[in-house]
Amino acid sequence: MQLKETHISKKNTTPVRLQEYGVGVFQQISTKSALKKAIKKNLLLVDGSIATTATLIAGGEVIEYHHPLENEAKTRLLLKLEVVYEDDYIAVINKPAGILVSGNNFKTVANALYQNLKMSSAEDAVSPQPCHRLDYATTGLLLIGKTSTSITKLNRLFERKEIEKIYFAVTMGAMKETDHIDLPIDDKPASSSYQVLKSVISERFSFLNLVKLSPHTGRRHQLRKHL
Structure with a gap:
């Protein structure tokens, strides 16, 4: 069974390639490598046509992401997280030691977010998604994106090293x-x-x-x- 997510691109003064624009647009595509894999598997469509890495986004395009329906196993995970801050766009949680942020494991912070955070009411709301990682043994503040826009902006801030880590x-x-x-x-x-x-x-x-x-x-x- 397939699940479809839709995103309408914002107006840009200069066209950019989908492989640059698309990072963080959909909650399961938070890195460039994940985006390239989705494009390679023909999972992304732009205005109804299968996208390539050369597809340009100028603004107003309808971008669709088709992916397998998520495994419902995560709904059985019961893990209470300390929510330090939350609004419609981002959240900050205190990651406990001894748990992975994300990955193929059942017990991850990513799989526990839905039960600890409120669904955003923003137009581009997506399932809450960690925007960076902390090691398995490390405890500390973890930034979570709740909309495609906030995820994209947080990813760019980390890439440009504009977020200070202590x-x-x-x-x-x-x-x-x-x-x-x-x-x-x-x-x-x-x-x-x-x-x-x-x-x-x-x-x-x-x-x-x-x-x-x-x-x-x-x-x-x-x-x-x-x-």
Whole structure:
């Protein structure tokens, strides 16, 4: 069985390719790679015609996304999430440690959003969707988009690094009070900075430190590897 979502593109002064415009338009297509897969599988139509990566969006086009009906298993997941903020467009939840944000697993934050958030009344409302990730073991604030417009804008803010990320961690051993780390990860440039907020003596680890961390790039497990 197929489920169809429809989006009418907004007027643009300069036409853009669908593979650029379409990221975040539909709740299941939040990345460029996901968008390319959907286009490759002929799941996207523009004004009734099957779209390609070269299809241009100038404004006013009707974009349709056809996809398999979601597995109803997620409706059986009972997971209470702490909602820090919510309106018709975005929400902020406190992700607990020990759970994935999204993926093929049954127990994910994404699968629990529908039961913890209110459905948006906006015209371009979609199922709530995480707009970034936090590691399995990490707890912290997670931004959720509730409309296609807000998801697109949040994704762009993350891509342009216009959202500042701050982490707190406990580390072991003696550390400088502040430092900036520039060490490649997986042969790619990676940059982080930190500030030690408090240190206590530890018989086992010499010192335990409460550290404030700021990643300036987004490599996998960057902060753990840099520390």
